[in-house]
Amino acid sequence: MSSEVKETFIPRRPPTPGPDPGALAAKVRTLGPSMTRSMQRVAVAVAQDPAGCAALTVTGLAERTGTSEATVVRTARVLGYPGYRDLRLALAGLAAQQQSGAAPAVTADIAVDDPISSVVAKLAQEERQCLADTAAGLDTGHLESAVGALAAARRIDVYGIGASNLVAQDLVQKLLRIGLIAHAHADPHLAVTNAVQLRAGDVAVAITHSGRTTDVIEPLRVAFDRGATTVAITGRPDGEVVQYADHVLTTSTARESELRPAAMSSRTSQLLVVDCLFIGVAQRTYDAAAPALSASYEALAHRHSHPKRA
Template identity: 40%
Template structure:
């Protein structure tokens, strides 16, 4: 048996071929997003990385190739496919990620474990909470904050904002529409493709269209955002994959990560990370129109205050 190589010294964060500093979270999220697009051999390497990051941190390139049933050259190609210069950067990132994960006290790390019908509820709660925590961490690690700023600038200046999504993504669109509408941004949500296409064709330069799809391959959302783009609107995609068709028709791409668990496939598990990203955009817009936002929040709260039941005062019988 080959002797395991020592874990590389974390002297500096791993960098991409473009010189970008990448965290372990970001590399795992990027791997997960690109996995469906990889050739079979690279796919096996990616699955090995996602299933056993700690083993990658301790292993030579030859050992990783053997475990994934590939070759060292294939492992190197995988590293380059996810934007790293080579295997040394991958090992360093996984060493940092393993160390960070092990320091999360009180939480189970084995989020890939299936939930069985006999699992106690505390175990289920731990697995779900850990999956959500890791998904948010990976989303924040990979999120392009400059893209968030550009999206907020465009929405703040827009004549109108249209949000497109189908199924569960429509719920995310509706939530964002309510938030933006409350601070005075003219916003509409479309979950019906006929209405969305009609809306998109009427947009103009300076308007903003946002398409939400975890996979980035939902045909209806792609079509609606494409029509909006053809009309000259600034287009924003919220998706897990920067290589997805939805991202290809977007001027601005905001990526999210998700961790599946039993009974919660990726589209379901993506809701909280999508909420975080869309809330970040909303808050950035609110910052840009601070005085208007404060005034709008006050008058809208006053408008519904009469429909809230007053709580009894302390000491009341």
């Protein structure tokens, strides 16, 4: 099957409005690596020259990128727009932002001979860009729904492997401190064993940048089948994990390289989403959360004080 007609997985979720113009560049950076080569040509073209592409018909953009009209339409949909007309409107808006000096910066890859000062500058810029991209592309409708489910949950399970498990533990620690029952699972067997016990009224959260981590997808699938509300935090909204997610929260990250496996930006973006979830839940459960948080501070205060000298 040629790349021109390769079918792209569309998540099983209700349609949502296309992202605002400021989120378009972030969408291209996040989703580009998972697209077919022909779709990547369309995505790169609209990101590099939004004004020029906004002036083109679907036929014109197909000719410019050496693809087909069907590929242009599929690319628009993968980027989050109902059709090409909606993408053109976003391109026009992005072009206007760039003309006003609001164009997003692009961080160059780190080279093996870069001085440490350049490494610091590039990493700092990349982190800022990833956070901005994540915020711009985050579906606040799904975020609100996920917050509501977490706030009302009888029990919360969070799944993450490797670096994503660090984020899972961060979310669980935050939820525990405001009085919610939450557990982080890194062992895939234990994760599935716990997922079997979930039911309606419980929540399962899967954290996977690639969207393809089997050890995270499997317990989420079990939780989904058991009737629990499921949430996926992922950098690949076209990944397999979203098949079993009621709510998908997309993160942005820089491309990983030889010098940067498990790039920090993937965790930074995930942690932003975790903080948004926590603050939302704390707001909704404030009457119970505030005393619980105060009690946890008091219980730990002596561990942070200087020991008295004899």
